[in-house]
Every structure is written in C-alpha cells, then in structure tokens.
Amino acid sequence: MQKIGNQTIKFDTPPTILQTASIVGPKEADGPLAKYFDNCLEDEFWGENSWEKAESKIIKETVNTLISKSGLSSENIDYCFAGDLLNQCISSSFGLRELNIPFFGIFGACSTFVEALMLGAIFIEGGAGQNAICAASSHFCSAEKQFRFPLELGNQRPQSSQWTVTGSGAAIVSKDGAGPYITNITPGKIVDMGIKDANNMGAAMAPAALDTLLTHFKDTRTLSKLL
Amino acid sequence: MEPIETKKDYQNYVDKKSPNSPIIKNCFNAFWVGGLICSIGQIIFNYCRFRGIDLQTSNTIVSIILIGISAFLTGLNLFNRIGKFAGAGSLVPITGFANSIVSPAMEYKSEGYVMGVGGKMFTVAGPVLVFGISASIVVGILYLIFNTQSITLV
Structure with a gap:
C-alpha cells in the first residue's frame, strides 16, 4: 500500500469484502431495503430487559450470522474491529466477548463502520492476517437515552432531527476473494462549521462528508477521469 | 451559488435550508x-x-x-x-x-x-427545581428586606 495525494491510501493488492450480514429493528424493516437484511426484528427489546442488552444481542447475532454465511470458522478470523455509540462501546465489547477473536473497539459515531472497514483493510493488506471482521451497531432507544431525552418525555422533535438506526451491520474483509474490492481509502478530517444544534446532525456532518469526498476524488484523480 | 467560507455563512445557509416546524x-x-x-x-x-x-x-x-x-x-x-x-x-x-x-x-x-x-x-426536571426553588428563596429574602411590615408581624 502507498499514500497518494493528501489523505488517501492506495492498496497494491486490494482486500475483498468476502461476506456481509445485517440485522435491523422494526422501523428499518418498514423501509424499502427490508428484503436485503438478514433479519428484521419485531420489537426493540428482542427478549432482553434493556435496550443496551438488546443492542449487544443484535451485534452478536449479526457477527454470528456473518461467520456462518461466510463458511469460515472463527479460528480463521484474525481480528475484529467493531464499535457503537454507547459509553465504553459496551454493545460491541459485551456482544462480542464470546467471539474469542482479537478485538479493536473503535468509536467514530456515524463513521464507525467505515472506520472499521478502513482499519481492517490496512491490516489485511499489510499482511497481518487473512480475514478481519468489521462491524458496527446502534440502537435508537439506547442512543436517545444516552444523548437526548427519555422516550416517554412528551416533547416535539424538530423537523431536522435525526433518527438513529436500530441495527447492526458486519462485513468480513479478506485477503483473497472475487470482490468487491477495497482499492483506495480516504480517512476524513474533522470539519467543524460551528453547528451547535443537537437536533440537526445532518448539518453538522455535511461539511466533513463533502470535504472527504472531494479529497478522495482529487487524490485518486477520479474527478478528472469522469469529466 | 456563493461559496460558503465562514461559520456564519454556513449557519445562515443551514437556517435557510432546514425545514421549519409547522408553527x-x-x-x-x-x-x-x-x-x-x-x-x-x-x-x-x-x-x-x-x-x-x-x-x-x-x-x-x-x-x-x-x-x-x-x-x-x-x-x-x-x-x-x-x-x-x-x-x-x-x-x-x-x-x-x-x-x-x-x-x-x-x-x-x-x-x-x-x-x-x-x-x-x-435529570429533566432538576434544573426547573433548582432554579425555581432558588428563585423563590431570593424573592422571599427580598420580600423580607423591603416589606418592613412583615418583620413587625413576625
């Protein structure tokens, strides 16, 4: 691998995404993507007695589904990169404690999953292993409880407020495979344009997303190829 | 469109684009x-x-x-x-x-x-209680100071 441009890493032998799995909550199951998920839950608790435990179960079952779909045994998986939104990343660390795979707990809020994929790809391409699990989870109820107000509070949500996904997604990044490949990665910078409204996460994140995309296209010269 | 350079420009842009609540x-x-x-x-x-x-x-x-x-x-x-x-x-x-x-x-x-x-x-009602009770104590003290009649009554 080598660094190209300002922020981008180009892989010489691109790692492949071998298999993916996802489990989502009831609201996500109502949407147009429902048929692509491995499992759609009917309620937010999934038989547990707290939302945090439910979120742990969601990421645990997602990773189990992923491993069984991939046909690999867990001894053949060298690393696990995972994170979530809660304090100390409790959903991933409690959810994946029985996995017996070296674990990197990561936090990148909305970018956690892509951050996991990037780190996994660097490890695999660097020759540190054959397969890495990259996963992330969130839960609407546990996120609201941690960052905003209790769900039963009778307040009105502004039009710009966001809805945290209930669910988990996981992928195996592997050295060999038929693709899709991770060819280039561009870690983004923190771009703070001073948005202080906790109910307008879109406006807070958009400048960083735009900056990362433009840098990626510039570094990989994709834009000049397209135009 | 004008390029957005400063935080203030961006805030104005966000305010313009964000949907308003149906007041x-x-x-x-x-x-x-x-x-x-x-x-x-x-x-x-x-x-x-x-x-x-x-x-x-x-x-x-x-x-x-x-x-x-x-x-x-x-x-x-x-x-x-x-x-x-x-x-x-x-x-x-x-x-x-x-x-x-x-x-x-x-x-x-x-x-x-x-x-x-x-x-x-x-966690939600706490600030209301703290400042509500504090304000009532302040008002009570002011009342005691400026309303001398109440002192004689006490």
Whole structure:
C-alpha cells in the first residue's frame, strides 16, 4: 500500500469484502431495503430487559450470522474491529466477548463502520492476517437515552432531527476473494462549521462528508477521469 | 451559488435550508389541548368547591389528580404521543412536569432502583427545581428586606 495525494491510501493488492450480514429493528424493516437484511426484528427489546442488552444481542447475532454465511470458522478470523455509540462501546465489547477473536473497539459515531472497514483493510493488506471482521451497531432507544431525552418525555422533535438506526451491520474483509474490492481509502478530517444544534446532525456532518469526498476524488484523480 | 467560507455563512445557509416546524398548526394544537387540560382542572376545582372543600385543599386536589393522570398516561406510553401532538399545550401545565419526572424514572429503571430510578429521576426536571426553588428563596429574602411590615408581624 502507498499514500497518494493528501489523505488517501492506495492498496497494491486490494482486500475483498468476502461476506456481509445485517440485522435491523422494526422501523428499518418498514423501509424499502427490508428484503436485503438478514433479519428484521419485531420489537426493540428482542427478549432482553434493556435496550443496551438488546443492542449487544443484535451485534452478536449479526457477527454470528456473518461467520456462518461466510463458511469460515472463527479460528480463521484474525481480528475484529467493531464499535457503537454507547459509553465504553459496551454493545460491541459485551456482544462480542464470546467471539474469542482479537478485538479493536473503535468509536467514530456515524463513521464507525467505515472506520472499521478502513482499519481492517490496512491490516489485511499489510499482511497481518487473512480475514478481519468489521462491524458496527446502534440502537435508537439506547442512543436517545444516552444523548437526548427519555422516550416517554412528551416533547416535539424538530423537523431536522435525526433518527438513529436500530441495527447492526458486519462485513468480513479478506485477503483473497472475487470482490468487491477495497482499492483506495480516504480517512476524513474533522470539519467543524460551528453547528451547535443537537437536533440537526445532518448539518453538522455535511461539511466533513463533502470535504472527504472531494479529497478522495482529487487524490485518486477520479474527478478528472469522469469529466 | 456563493461559496460558503465562514461559520456564519454556513449557519445562515443551514437556517435557510432546514425545514421549519409547522408553527401555526403547533400553536393551534397547543392552544386547544392546553385549554382542555386547564378546563379539566377547573372542573375538578369547581366540583371540590361545590362539595364544600376549602380553597387551598381544592387547589391541592386538582394538582394531585392532574399529576396522577399524567404519570399514568406516561406509564402507558400515551403521554409522549399527546406531547408530540400538543407540544407546549401538554408540557406547560403541571401535567408536563409530572411527565418530565416519570419518564426518566421509567427510562433508567433498567439501571436499578437506587442509581437508576433514584439517581436519574430528576435529570429533566432538576434544573426547573433548582432554579425555581432558588428563585423563590431570593424573592422571599427580598420580600423580607423591603416589606418592613412583615418583620413587625413576625
């Protein structure tokens, strides 16, 4: 691998995404993507007695589904990169404690999953292993409880407020495979344009997303190829 | 479009692009639901007075009944729906105060009765209590200083 441009890493032998799995909550199951998920839950608790435990179960079952779909045994998986939104990343660390795979707990809020994929790809391409699990989870109820107000509070949500996904997604990044490949990665910078409204996460994140995309296209010269 | 350079430009751009809350609809719903809650309170009050209960006790009975109903509806997961519809109409009367204490108590029950329910119960209503009680103490002291008649009465 080598660094190209300002922020981008180009892989010489691109790692492949071998298999993916996802489990989502009831609201996500109502949407147009429902048929692509491995499992759609009917309620937010999934038989547990707290939302945090439910979120742990969601990421645990997602990773189990992923491993069984991939046909690999867990001894053949060298690393696990995972994170979530809660304090100390409790959903991933409690959810994946029985996995017996070296674990990197990561936090990148909305970018956690892509951050996991990037780190996994660097490890695999660097020759540190054959397969890495990259996963992330969130839960609407546990996120609201941690960052905003209790769900039963009778307040009105502004039009710009966001809805945290209930669910988990996981992928195996592997050295060999038929693709899709991770060819280039561009870690983004923190771009703070001073948005202080906790109910307008879109406006807070958009400048960083735009900056990362433009840098990626510039570094990989994709834009000049397209135009 | 002009390129956005400064934080202020971006804030203006966001304000322009963000969808506004439907203020007229919200005000209308807040008005009639809030009015309805207050009317229910008045009906309870008038009934208490009709049954010959004194003024202060009647006031207390109204508060207790409204708080009880609000806490009960919160527990049934209904009050947040009323609140979503009526906004300030259900939050400003005493019903909203009851909801703001019961909802964290329910939310944090999973963390145990002492550190969860007990410790987190006032996360929403806490500031109102702290500054409300502090303000009343300040006003009381000022009253004591400037109203010399009250001192002679004491």
